[in-house]
Structure formats: structure tokens, C-alpha cells
Amino acid sequence: MTPFYPSERSRELTQRVEAFVRDVVIAYERDPRCGAHGPSDELMHEMRAKARAAGVLTPHILPDGSHLTQRETAVVLRASGLSPLGPVAVNTMAPDEGNMFLLGKIGTPWQKDRFLAPLVRGEARSAFFMTEPASEQGAGSDPSMLQTTAVREGSQWRVNGRKMFITGAQGAKAGIVMARTGGAGEGKATMFLVDLPNPAVRIERIVDTIDSSMPGGHAQVLIEDLVLSDEHVLGEADEGFRYAQVRLAPARLSHCMRWLGSATRAQEIATAYATTRKSFGKLLIDHEGVGFMLAENAIELQQCTLMIDWCASVLDSGSAGGTESSMAKVAVSEALFRIADRCVQVMGGSGVARDSIVEQVFRETRAFRIYDGPSEVHKWSLARKIKRDALSARG
Known part of the structure; x- marks a missing residue:
């Protein structure tokens, strides 16, 4: 699929971030400093030093302190998510990315200097x-x-x-x-x-x-x-709940952006497996059951891309985007889990082994269906809005 870039600066940034993740970060995925509770701070700082040298650290925040638009951020964060370590390495990871966004919106000058600046520089979590x-x-x-x-x-x-x-x-x-x-x-x-x-x-x-x-x-x-x-x-x-919504709508979408990258990588790995591994005298992909799973993945990856871009455009318009981000979060998180699940299935035993990053992508996307609000809570909220709108239309 040919990538779509909302702007020239997003194209340039995305390509540099993707090259860094593929050429530098992926090699760290089997580093022993990646543990059950995430990569160590030692590993994080080592990768971030390389990201800083490559000019891709905190790429969604520009040198003058301004942010990329949400649509621009979407393609950059997707590129960072091509490895589970990518967002950690280039400083687009949750919860820091969401906290930086909120501090940039409502922090005082003193708060920005004390709390925001070290986060943007990638020196602190x-x-x-x-x-x-x-x-x-x-x-x-x-x-x-x-x-x-x-x-x-x-x-x-x-x-x-x-x-x-x-x-x-x-x-x-x-x-x-x-x-x-x-x-x-x-x-x-x-x-x-x-x-x-x-x-x-x-x-x-x-x-x-x-x-x-x-x-x-x-x-x-x-x-x-x-x-x-x-x-x-x-x-x-006393305004904490209101500010939480300022943070959570874009943060939900940022999760979608990053894990879209991870699911894209899982699809790449599963495709490589299915086009080299043979079974019953032919390549796996030539077996309809396998080929159709990869085809379904390609369709859903594109649907996720479009859903994210749509929601990002709503946020860029100045709307709070609560309804739209709920829709996107449900649709994308559920689709990404299906995609990761199919990749595991295509790869068989190799898909559940930690020799491949596909197994981790499966675990991460399963958790995503709960984080930032379970799908059922978002659906309940959307149903309430549908009811309100319907009753209001009746007068």
C-alpha cells in the first residue's frame, strides 16, 4: 500500500523515523534488558541517545515547541510503532506522549520548564x-x-x-x-x-x-x-475531569497510531513466513485458508488507517472529538487484535514462540482492548449519545 502523507514535513519525518526504527531499534528487540515489565531505563537511554543523534527524538514536537497536527502525528507515530521498542526509543510512548500534550496545553511557564522540558528532551519519564x-x-x-x-x-x-x-x-x-x-x-x-x-x-x-x-x-x-x-x-x-478529556481523546488515538505500526509489522512477518514456508507441496499463502487471512488483514489495516485519519482530522478542526475517538478506539483496537491473532495463526507454532515479535504484538493488542477504556464502555457511551440525539430530534 502506498503511504499517504498529510504534508511534506510529515513525509520527511515519517521516513526518517521508520528508517531509524527498522535499522537501529529492531536489533534491540532481543536485548536481555527487555523484561517482563518493559525495557529497562538503561536500554531506553541508550536508544534515545541514538535517536537524538539521528534527529528523530520526540519527532511529534517541533523545535519551537509546537506540535504536528494530529493527522501528521498519525503517520509519524505509526512509523515509531513498527517495533514495540520504537515509541520508547523516539519518545512517542504512553503515558509520556499524552502527558506532554496536556502539559503543553494547560501548564504554567514554571510547570513547563520543570516538568515538560525534561520529557520533551527525552531525559525523563x-x-x-x-x-x-x-x-x-x-x-x-x-x-x-x-x-x-x-x-x-x-x-x-x-x-x-x-x-x-x-x-x-x-x-x-x-x-x-x-x-x-x-x-x-x-x-x-x-x-x-x-x-x-x-x-x-x-x-x-x-x-x-x-x-x-x-x-x-x-x-x-x-x-x-x-x-x-x-x-x-x-x-x-476542580477541573480535573474536564482536563482528563482534553488528554484522553488524543491519547486514545495515539495508542491506535502506535499499535497500527506494530500490527503492520506483524503482517509483514506473517507474509514473509507464508511466502517462504511450504506445506502439502505449495507455499502457505497458496492455501486459501492462509491467503484469505492475510487478505483480511490487509483490508483491516487500511480501514484502521482511514479511521485514524478521520478522527485525527476531527481533532485538528478544534473539536473535542470525544465521540469520534471512542469510535476509533473501539474499531481500531478490535481490528488490530484480529490482525495480530491471524498473524499468529498463519505462523502456527512460530507465531506463539517468542522468537518472533508477532507473539508480543498479539499480547500488546489484546491489552489495548482494555486500556484507555474497554470497548464495551465506549459502546455504552456511544449508545447513550445515540439515545440522547434520537430523543432530542423528536422534540
Whole structure:
């Protein structure tokens, strides 16, 4: 398929990022520093030094601090995702990419200098502290269940709570903490910036999960008597839920962009296997059952590309894009999992072995169907909108 580039600068950036990922990053995929909880920080900094030298570090943020458009970002992040290590190497990985976006939108000059600049330079990682343990009836897909509290004490805030599945908390230098700042049922929350490590933010354990692409893994964290000043409030107090939507709509789409790259790579590997491996006297691809799976993958990869480009154009128009990003997240995450599953099936035993990156792509895309909201929650939200619109049209 011939790539489509929204602009000349996106074409040039995308080609450089893709060349770097293919020529440099892929060689690291079997590095022993890639563990069950993601690549080590040592490996991350080694790759980022090479990305910096190649001029492809943090490619979605331009030297003057401005961002590529969402449509331009889509093709660049897809290229970075051709390896699970690609986004880590070139600094387009979650949660840093989403945190950089939000800080750039609403951070104060002091906050941008202290927290954003090191992230953009690729010198530090960050974490987003929102999800809470299900065992404590904390916030998950329903953010209104937020249990972590922040109580004002003069010009300071005291934060207490427990967080769960906090990606990258281990080793992060900065964090954004969501805490309830109103009474129960008031629907008020505030985002706070915090320097890490901090003795009041204690990692209780790193959870063993199905995926393994994100540095630091996913942590359970206890926040106990964390005291922060007003200058650590990100945006305005009590507006945390609104800011979460500012961050989450593009972040959902960014996940789609990166994992589209990973699924594209899985298709390449499965295709190479099917066009060299023989069975019953002919190439695997000549068996209709195998060839049709690869054909279905090609169709769905193109559909995902178009869905992402459509949603990105909505965001570029200035719309919040909540509905569109929900649609894209469901459609793309489900399709990418089907694509990865077919690639595993085409490759048989080789597809489930960790000798090939296809097995990891399968695990990562399975997790993606849950991250940033399970498909069912997005469908429920969309159904509610369909109902509202229908009833409104009836007067």
C-alpha cells in the first residue's frame, strides 16, 4: 500500500523515523534488558541517545515547541510503532506522549520548564495516576468513582489514596495525580504535578500483566500524606475531569497510531513466513485458508488507517472529538487484535514462540482492548449519545 502523507514535513519525518526504527531499534528487540515489565531505563537511554543523534527524538514536537497536527502525528507515530521498542526509543510512548500534550496545553511557564522540558528532551519519564484498585471500588472505567482525595490546607494540598496499574511509575521523574477535591458525589477533581521519586508516593508492587512494552511496567502505588503547593495544581482546581478529556481523546488515538505500526509489522512477518514456508507441496499463502487471512488483514489495516485519519482530522478542526475517538478506539483496537491473532495463526507454532515479535504484538493488542477504556464502555457511551440525539430530534 502506498503511504499517504498529510504534508511534506510529515513525509520527511515519517521516513526518517521508520528508517531509524527498522535499522537501529529492531536489533534491540532481543536485548536481555527487555523484561517482563518493559525495557529497562538503561536500554531506553541508550536508544534515545541514538535517536537524538539521528534527529528523530520526540519527532511529534517541533523545535519551537509546537506540535504536528494530529493527522501528521498519525503517520509519524505509526512509523515509531513498527517495533514495540520504537515509541520508547523516539519518545512517542504512553503515558509520556499524552502527558506532554496536556502539559503543553494547560501548564504554567514554571510547570513547563520543570516538568515538560525534561520529557520533551527525552531525559525523563512520567506517569499518570488515575486508575485505582477495583478491590477498593476505586476509579477505573468510571472516573466518578475516584477515591483519592486532596484536601486544601491553606496554600497547600494534602493528597491521600491508592492507585493501580500506573504505567511507568517505577523510574518516573514526574507524575500527574488525579484526586477528588469535592465532597462525595460533587463530581470535582483536580490534577496535581509531583516530582518523583517522593517518599509520600510509594510503589507497593509491580503488577504482572500480559503486556511488556512500557518501561517501568504497571504499578500499584500508595499515596500517603503527599503535600503539594498551589503551584503544583495543573490547570484550575476542580477541573480535573474536564482536563482528563482534553488528554484522553488524543491519547486514545495515539495508542491506535502506535499499535497500527506494530500490527503492520506483524503482517509483514506473517507474509514473509507464508511466502517462504511450504506445506502439502505449495507455499502457505497458496492455501486459501492462509491467503484469505492475510487478505483480511490487509483490508483491516487500511480501514484502521482511514479511521485514524478521520478522527485525527476531527481533532485538528478544534473539536473535542470525544465521540469520534471512542469510535476509533473501539474499531481500531478490535481490528488490530484480529490482525495480530491471524498473524499468529498463519505462523502456527512460530507465531506463539517468542522468537518472533508477532507473539508480543498479539499480547500488546489484546491489552489495548482494555486500556484507555474497554470497548464495551465506549459502546455504552456511544449508545447513550445515540439515545440522547434520537430523543432530542423528536422534540
